[in-house]
Every structure is written in C-alpha cells, then in structure tokens.
Amino acid sequence: MKYSGKKTVFLFLWLGVCLLAGFGTALLAVRRSEAFFYKKAALMAAGAPERAGEMMRSLKREEPAEEAAGEILLKRFGYEEGGFTREAFGSLTGWLLLFYSLAAGGGMLWYTMGAKRRRRRILELEEYLVRINNGEYDTGIGNREDEYSRLQDEIYKTVVNIRESREEAHKGRENLAVSLTDISHQLKTPLTSLSLLQELLEEQVKGEEGRQLLARMEQQTGHIRSLTAALLTLSRLDAGVLPLVKKEEDLQEVLSFAAETVRSLTEDKKQEVRITGGEGKLLCCDLGWTGEAVANILKNCSEHTPEGGCIRIHVTQNTIYTRILIDDEGPGLTSEECRRIFERFYKGTGGDRDSAGVGLALAKSLTESQNGELRAENRKEGGARFLMTFYQ
Structure with a gap:
C-alpha cells in the first residue's frame, strides 16, 4: 500500500x-x-x-x-x-x-x-x-515495500501453515506407526499362545473333523500374523520410518527370492513361474523389501491364474529405468479393478476369500518408496499385467 x-x-x-x-x-x-x-x-x-x-x-x-x-x-x-x-x-x-x-x-x-x-x-x-x-521452508525473500508486498505476506502465511500442517501430519504418522508397533507386539503374545495350544490340541484330537478344525485355526492364525505384519509395514512406510538399505543387487536374485517366497502356493496349483531378461542386470534397491513387493504381486497372479498355468516375469532395462513385467493367465481386470486394485482392503473378483486386500497396496508403497511406480493393465492376449518401473 x-x-x-x-x-x-x-x-x-x-x-x-x-x-x-x-x-x-x-x-x-x-x-x-x-x-x-x-x-x-x-x-x-x-x-x-x-x-x-x-x-x-x-x-x-x-x-x-x-x-x-x-x-x-x-x-x-x-x-x-x-x-x-x-x-x-x-x-x-x-x-x-x-x-x-x-x-x-x-x-x-x-x-x-x-x-x-x-x-x-x-x-x-x-x-x-x-x-x-523441495521442502526448504526458509523465509529469505526480503521485506521490501512494493506492489508485491501483499502477495509476499500471503505466501509467507501459506508457507507457515503448510509447514505446520506437514509437521503435524508427520508427527501423526509417526505416532500411528508407534501405536501399531505396540499393538503388533501385543498381538504376538496371544498368537504365540494360540500356536502352542494348537500343538497341544493336535496331540489330543484324534478324529478327522477335529484335525480339520485345527488346520483352519492354524490357517486363520497365520492370516492374522501376516495381516498384522503387512499393516505394520504400511504404517511405517506412511510415516517414513521404514529402514530401506538400497544397494546394487542382482535382479535375477531379487526375482528368484520373490518366486521362492510363493513357491508353496504355486506348487499347490501346479503353476510355473518363468523369469526372463534378468540375467546380468543390476538394480539399486532393498533386496528384502523389493522381493516382498514382487512376491505380493506373484501371490495375486497365482490366485487368478488357473491350475497348471504360467506366471511370466520379464525384465527390460535402459539408461532411464528398469521395468519388471509380471503377467498372469487369469481372466484379466475389470474397469473398476483397474482403478482400485491398489487400494487398501480392496478385494477384486475371483480373489482368495481369506485375502485381506493389502498385498498390492503394500507392493505399490514399497515400489514408490524406492523411486518407482506400479500400475496394472490388461494384456491383449488375455490376463492381467503388472508393470513395476524403477527409475535410475
């Protein structure tokens, strides 16, 4: 003025x-x-x-x-x-x-x-x-009086509000991660007790019906354990406190690790996991968590691929990115599934009834936390395709 x-x-x-x-x-x-x-x-x-x-x-x-x-x-x-x-x-x-x-x-x-x-x-x-x-919340834009002084004041107020909001949100995510960690530790004790009780019951139960009930109890206990671990990982990713040790890894080793994780599932359905293009290629990533992300995608592909089918993994690499293509032989994705498949707790058609719907959401978060992106589409030949891209 x-x-x-x-x-x-x-x-x-x-x-x-x-x-x-x-x-x-x-x-x-x-x-x-x-x-x-x-x-x-x-x-x-x-x-x-x-x-x-x-x-x-x-x-x-x-x-x-x-x-x-x-x-x-x-x-x-x-x-x-x-x-x-x-x-x-x-x-x-x-x-x-x-x-x-x-x-x-x-x-x-x-x-x-x-x-x-x-x-x-x-x-x-x-x-x-x-x-x-870029996250630099300095206020070094001078304090002169000109026609932009009012705009400068409004920018400063907005910056202060954004910084306070981000700090509060970050603290909230950290508190949530801590709370979930505490809950996870609290759940471990009753889960361990349940496992011990199941072992004791196996020695006493003699009938086939009782054994089937124990098997279902063990399955549900494992489901609770895996769901708890997935939610804990997601909360730590949201809070930015999940430790990722990134280094040059043999891509073939990463994919083999993921395939080994779901071997019991694919062997039960007599499915083959075929890996091509990964030989001699390196990827800067966290071996364990990247393998976890790929394994979650493979698990989804195995659920939708018919018995005796094949899940194909193909790798392409250039100076800009490394891309991992994972194809299944299932019925493909509906338009709604294409939009929502990576949402937490979303269950598409034809999936496992016991699935919690967090595997693909976890895979997406793990990929994005390593300068990558994950998306899904339908193949022209039929079936779904997951495109996991890591940028250099």
Missing part, C-alpha cells in the same frame, strides 16, 4: 512537471514572438527616423483599409505573413523536440527499470516457491 501511494505521488509530480513545461514553452513562444516584433519595429524605425513617430502611431491604430494596403506593400518587397516568425519557430521547434525527447527518454527509462524490478521480484518469489516444494 505504501508503494502504491508513492507511485501515485510520483505520477502526479510527473504530470505537474509536464504541465509546467508546457506552460513555460507557451510563455517562451509568446516572449520570442514579442522579441521578434520589437526587433523588426526597431529596424523599421532606424531606416526612416524622420517618420518613426508616424510609424509608431500607425502600429497602435487598427484600420482595416490601411492594414490591407500595408500587406500589399510588404508583399512587393518579398515579405509575407509568417515570414518574421519562421526563424523563431524553427528555434522553438528544436527546443520542444529536445524537451519531449528527454521526457520520452525519462519515461522509457522509468518504465524499463520498473519492469526489470518487477521481473526480479517475480523471479525471487518463484525461486522461493521452488524451495518450498
């Missing part, structure tokens, strides 16, 4: 200077015309001193007939109307051109300097926003 007031005062002062300059120019023109008239009258009086009084009296009279006769007489000697002021007009025109050239030059200089100053201020604010996007 202060800058706007100063700018208005400056504009009024400039307008006043221009008006004064115009008034002065008009006054100068009048005085120059009077000086020319006085000079020419003096020359005429000096040329005929004996008739000077008569000539001066004639100048004071306004007789149209004598004025017309005088004009004819002047034309006879080569003097026409305006001839006495041409020289003065030329000199005055030069002064006017000089003045307006200086005024235009000053205006252009003022405009150019103002535009340069505005560009510099806009660049400062732009760089400030870039630093904010």
